[in-house]
Amino acid sequence: MHIPHRTRFRALVSAACAAVLGAGLLAGAGTATAKSSAPAAEAAVDARAAGAKAAGSKVIGYFTEWGTYDRKYYVKNIQTSGSATKLTHINYAFGNVTGGKCAIGDNYAATERTYTAAESVDGVADTWDQPLRGTFNQLRELKKKHPNLKVLWSFGGWTWSGGFGQAAQNPAAFAQSCYDLVENSKWADVFDGIDIDWEYPNSCGLTCDTSGRAAFKNLMKALRAKFGTNNLVTAAITADATAGGKIDAADYAGAAQYVNWYNPMTYDYFGAWDAAGPTAPHSPLTSYSGIPKADMHSSATIAKLKGLGIPASKLLLGIGFYGRGWTGVTQAAPGGTATGPAAGTYEQGIEDYKVLKTKCPATGKVGGTAYAKCGNNWWSYDTPATIASKMTYKNQQGLAGTFFWELSGDTANGELIKAIK
Numbered sequence: 001m002h003i004p005h006r007t008r009f010r011a012l013v014s015a016a017c018a019a020v021l022g023a024g025l026l027a028g029a030g031t032a033t034a035k036s037s038a039p040a041a042e043a044a045v046d047a048r049a050a051g052a053k054a055a056g057s058k059v060i061g062y063f064t065e066w067g068t069y070d071r072k073y074y075v076k077n078i079q080t081s082g083s084a085t086k087l088t089h090i091n092y093a094f095g096n097v098t099g100g101k102c103a104i105g106d107n108y109a110a111t112e113r114t115y116t117a118a119e120s121v122d123g124v125a126d127t128w129d130q131p132l133r134g135t136f137n138q139l140r141e142l143k144k145k146h147p148n149l150k151v152l153w154s155f156g157g158w159t160w161s162g163g164f165g166q167a168a169q170n171p172a173a174f175a176q177s178c179y180d181l182v183e184n185s186k187w188a189d190v191f192d193g194i195d196i197d198w199e200y201p202n203s204c205g206l207t208c209d210t211s212g213r214a215a216f217k218n219l220m221k222a223l224r225a226k227f228g229t230n231n232l233v234t235a236a237i238t239a240d241a242t243a244g245g246k247i248d249a250a251d252y253a254g255a256a257q258y259v260n261w262y263n264p265m266t267y268d269y270f271g272a273w274d275a276a277g278p279t280a281p282h283s284p285l286t287s288y289s290g291i292p293k294a295d296m297h298s299s300a301t302i303a304k305l306k307g308l309g310i311p312a313s314k315l316l317l318g319i320g321f322y323g324r325g326w327t328g329v330t331q332a333a334p335g336g337t338a339t340g341p342a343a344g345t346y347e348q349g350i351e352d353y354k355v356l357k358t359k360c361p362a363t364g365k366v367g368g369t370a371y372a373k374c375g376n377n378w379w380s381y382d383t384p385a386t387i388a389s390k391m392t393y394k395n396q397q398g399l400a401g402t403f404f405w406e407l408s409g410d411t412a413n414g415e416l417i418k419a420i421k
Contacts, residue, residue, distance in 0.1 A: 058316060058401025059421050060089040060263070062154070064408065065109050068135060070346065073408035075138035076121050081414035083407065084146050086421040089232075091195050091263075092139065093406070095155040097163030100170060101177035102155050110134045111187070121145065136187045143190070152232055153182050154195035161199040162207040168215040171222035179226045193232025193260075194223060200238050201250040217255040224258035236263040239318070241295040241304040253308040260314070263403045264305060266298035267320035270380075272341035272349035275326075279336045281380035282324040285368025285390055290335045297367060298390070302397055312398040317390060319402060321409030321416055323356045323372075323381030324349055332373040334366050334380075342377040352409040353416060356381055368393070384419035391420060 061083065067073040078084045096103040104110055111134040117125040121141035126133045132140070139151050155178065156164060167174035182191050199205035201216035209215075224233050235255075238246035256262070270280035270292060278290075284297040291297065295304070298317065305315055326349070328339025341349030351359070360379050362370035368389055371380040382390070394402060402420050410416045 058088050058261070058403075059086055059417070060091060060316065060401065060403035061087050061417065062091045062093050062404070062406035063135075063139075064093050064406050065106050065135065067406070067408045068109055068113065071408050074115070074119050075135060075142050076119060077412075078407060079121055079142060079145065081410065081412055081417075083410070083414040083417045084142060084149065086414070086417050087146075087149060088401070089150045089152060089192075090139070090407075091152050091154040091234075091403070092135070092191075093154045094157040094160055094197065095153055095181070096160045097156055097167055098160070099163070100166040100174055102174070102181045103177075104181070105160070108134070111136050132186050136190050140187070140190050150192040150232065151190055152193045152195040152234060153191050154197050154236070156197040156199065158199055158206055161197070161205055161209075164198045164201065164215075164219070165209050165211050168201075168211040168219055171219045172226075174219065175222040175226035178223065182227075182231075193234065194227060195232075195234045195236065195263075196220070196223070197236040199236075200246045203238070203246045203249040213249065213251050214254075216250040216252065217258075220255040220258040232260045233258060234260050234263065236265055239264045239266045239269065239298070239301040241300040242293065243295070245295075247301075247304055247308075252305065253310055256310045256314055261316055261400050262305070262310065262314055263316050264301050264318055265405075266301050266318040267405065268324070269293075269296040271324040272326045272338070275338065275340045277326060277329070277336055277338040278334070279326050279329055279331070279338060279371075279378045279380075280334050281367055281369045281371055283318075283320050283369050283380070283382060284366070285386075285393060288334075288367040291367065292335075299393070302399070306397075313400050315397075315399050316401045316403045317394045317397075317399055319382055319387060319390065319404040319416070319420065321353050321382075321404050321406060323351050323353065323360075323379040325351065325360075325377055325379035327377050329373065329376055329378040332363065332378075334371060336378065338378065342379065351379070353381055353383075354409060354411045357383070357411070382416070384415055387416060387419040 094105055096105045113134045114126045117123055121138050143149055178194055182194055202209055202211055202213050227233050240246035267283040271282050278292055280292050286299050287297050325342035326338035327342040329336045344351040360372040360374040362372045362383050364371050369386045370383045
C-alpha cells in the first residue's frame with residue numbers, strides 16, 4: 001500500500017500546537033511583476049525540456065507548515081543551508097480543503113507567529129503591528145533575496161484530502177475559493193500559483209473517494225480557468241503504476257492540459273505499514289530481483305504516465321529526503337522479515353536523511369537506491385550518490401525536473417539538494 005509521508009501525523013500535531021497557542025505538509029517587486037513573467041518563463045522551460053540539456057531545470061522543495069514547531073525548521077534555514085540558490089520553486093504544505101473550499105491550515109504558523117531577528121530571513125525581528133507575520137512573511141523575505149524563486153501554495157496532503165470529494169461536486173466554486181485565498185491582498189505577492197495534492201481521486205488514501213474518474217480533470221480545469229495563464233497550476237499525483245491501480249483510477253492524462261506540471265510521488269512504494277515485511281526500499285528507481293510488487297518503482301511510474309500521453313516536459317521525478325525502516329530484522333539484504341516499524345524521531349518507521357546518514361549509514365544499494373542494516377533495524381533512503389544516479393535517469397527521460405519531500409530532512413548544509421543541482 002502506497003502511504004505517502006505528508007500530513008498523516010504531523011498536520012495533527014500542527015493543529016494541536018496552533019490550538020494551544022490560540023490560533024486555530026517551492027517577490028520582490030509586487031504581484032504584477034512577479035507573476036507576469038511566469039508564463040513566458042515556464043513556457044520557455046517547457047519548450048526546452050524536450051532536449052537533454054534542459055532536463056532537470058526545475059527543482060521544487062516542499063516546506064511544511066508544521067515544521068516550524070517541533071522541528072524548528074524555518075524559512076531562514078532554506079537560506080542558511082544554501083538551498084535557496086538551488087531551488088526554482090517552493091511548495092508550501094499544506095492548505096486545508098474543507099466544506100468544498102480552500103482554507104488556511106494553521107493561521108498561527110502561516111500569518112501570525114512573531115519571528116525574532118535570529119529566526120528571520122532578513123535578520124530583523126517582527127513587530128506586533130506589522131500587516132503580515134508568520135511563514136508567509138518569511139517567504140516574502142526569501143523571495144526578496146531571490147527574485148526568481150517561485151512559491152506555490154499546496155492544498156490537501158494525506159490528512160486533508162478527504163475534502164476534495166465535496167470540492168469536486170462544484171469545481172467552479174472550489175476554484176473561486178482557492179483563488180480568493182491564494183490571491184488575498186495581504187499575501188498575493190508571496191504566491192505564484194497553486195498546487196493540488198489530492199490523495200487520491202476516485203481511489204483510497206486516508207479515506208476513500210468515489211467522485212468518479214473525471215473528477216480530477218474537472219477540478220484542474222476549473223482551477224486553470226480561474227487562475228488563468230499568469231499563475232502556476234500543478235499537482236502532486238500518485239505513483240502507483242500497477243494494473244488497475246491509482247493512476248488508472250483518475251484521468252490524469254486528460255487533466256494534463258490544465259497543469260504546468262505533475263509531481264508523481266515516486267517514493268513510499270514500500271514501508272513498515274507492512275509490519276512483518278518483507279523489507280524493501282521505499283523509493284526504488286528500477287525493479288530488482290525479489291521486489292515485493294511489480295511496477296512499484298519510479299521508472300514504471302514515469303513509463304506509465306508517459307505512455308498515457310503525458311509529455312515528459314510536464315513530469316518531475318520525486319525524491320524523498322527521508323528513510324523508511326523496520327525493526328526485528330536479521331537479514332541485511334532486502335526481502336527480510338520484521339517485527340514492526342523502526343523507531344523514528346517523530347513517527348515510527350520514518351526518519352530524516354540528516355539523522356540516518358550517521359545513525360544508520362548505507363550499507364548497500366538495490367534498485368537504484370540505498371539501504372542500511374544497523375543492529376536489528378533496516379532502513380532504505382536516498383544518498384547523494386543514488387540521487388546523482390536518479391538525476392542521470394531523469395535527464396535521459398527528458399523530464400522537466402525534480403521535486404522532493406521535504407526541505408527539513410536535508411542536512412544543515414543541504415547536501416541532498418546539492419546532489420540534485
